Amino acid sequence: MAVRIEIREHGFEPLAELAAHQQALDARLAGRYGATASFIGTMRDHNEGDDVRGMRLEHYPGMTERELARLAEEAVERWSLLDALVIHRVGELLPNDPIVLVAVWSAHRGAAFDACRWIMEALKSRAPFWKHETLPDGSRWVAKNTTG
Amino acid sequence: MPAIRILYFASLRERVGRASAELPGDDPLTVAEAWSRLNPALPLPPNTLAAINHEYVDLGAPVRGGDELAFFPPVTGG
Numbered sequence: 001m002a003v004r005i006e007i008r009e010h011g012f013e014p015l016a017e018l019a020a021h022q023q024a025l026d027a028r029l030a031g032r033y034g035a036t037a038s039f040i041g042t043m044r045d046h047n048e049g050d051d052v053r054g055m056r057l058e059h060y061p062g063m064t065e066r067e068l069a070r071l072a073e074e075a076v077e078r079w080s081l082l083d084a085l086v087i088h089r090v091g092e093l094l095p096n097d098p099i100v101l102v103a104v105w106s107a108h109r110g111a112a113f114d115a116c117r118w119i120m121e122a123l124k125s126r127a128p129f130w131k132h133e134t135l136p137d138g139s140r141w142v143a144k145n146t147t148g
Numbered sequence: 149m150p151a152i153r154i155l156y157f158a159s160l161r162e163r164v165g166r167a168s169a170e171l172p173g174d175d176p177l178t179v180a181e182a183w184s185r186l187n188p189a190l191p192l193p194p195n196t197l198a199a200i201n202h203e204y205v206d207l208g209a210p211v212r213g214g215d216e217l218a219f220f221p222p223v224t225g226g
Contacts, residue, residue: 041226057225058158060218063202088225100226120226128199128218129225130158141159142224 003072005065006087014040014087014101021085021103029105033082037112038103039120045095047142053134055093060128064088071122075104078118079111086119088129149173149213154186157220160196173213180207182217195222 004021018038045052072084083105093099102119106112124145131142154169161167169186171177177185179198198205199218211217 059225060155060157060199060202060220063199063218066202124223124226126204126223127225128157128197128220128223130221131224132158141221144222145224145226 002083003069003076004083004085005068005072007059007061007064008087008089009091011097012087012089012101014038014098017087017101018085018103022105025083025105029082033105033107035106035109035112036103037106037109037116038101039116040098041100041120043093043095043097043099047133050135052095053136054095055134056132057090057093057099058130058132059088059090063128067127068123071126072119074122075115075119079104079106079115081106081111081115084115084119086123088123088127090129152177152182152211152213153216154182155216155218157218159221160193160219163193164190171211173215177211178207179205179209179211179217182211183207183219192219193221196220197222 043055068086072086075081076084081104085103087101089099102116104112104115133140133142151173152171156164156167164187171182183192197220198207200209200211200215
C-alpha cells in the first residue's frame with residue numbers, strides 16, 4: 001500500500017505530476033493495475049454569480065497532511081487500491097490555476113472511479129483548507145463548498 | 149503541566165481577532181469550556197469545527213495540558 005500526499009505553495013502541473021507518478025510506480029506495480037482514475041480541480045473565475053479575480057487558500061499545517069493521509073489510506077483499504085496520490089495547492093491562486101489532483105490506481109475500473117470520487121468528496125468535507133476570494137469590489141471567505 | 153495551545157483559522161481567526169492563545173494546562177476543561185473561557189463575549193459560532201492534536205473532536209471532548217486545540221469554520225478546500 002502506498003499513499004503520497006503533498007501540499008504545494010506554488011503552481012503545479014497536474015498532468016505532468018500524474019505522468020511522473022505513474023512512471024515511478026511502474027517500477028513496482030507495472031502489470032498489476034488495470035485502472036487509473038484522476039480528478040483535477042481548477043480555479044474558476046466565477047462563484048455564486050460573482051466574478052472572482054483571485055483566491056487565497058489557507059490551511060492548517062500538520063492537520064491537513066494528516067487528514068489527507070487518513071482519508072487516502074481509508075480509500076486504499078476500502079477499495080483495495082494499489083496506489084493513491086493527492087496534491088493540493090495553498091497560497092495565492094489565479095483563475096485557471098490547478099487547485100487539486102487526486103489519482104488512484106487499482107486492478108479494475110469500478111474501484112478506481114469510486115475511490116477517486118470518494119477521496120475528492122471526503123477531502124472537501126474533512127481536509128482543513130479555507131478559500132478567501134478576491135472580487136472586483138472586495139473580498140470574502142467562501143462559506144461552504146458547492147455540492148457535487 | 150504544560151499549557152494548552154489554542155489556534156484559530158480563517159474567518160474565525162478574524163472574528164476572534166488573533167491567531168492563537170494559551171490556557172493553563174492544570175485545569176480540566178472541555179473544548180466548549182476552553183472557548184468560553186477565552187472568548188466570554190463571543191458565543192461559539194454555529195458550525196464551528198474543533199480538533200485536538202490534529203484530530204476532529206466534539207465540543208464536549210476533554211482538553212489536557214500540552215494539547216493543541218484548534219477552532220475553525222467549515223472547510224472549503226478542493
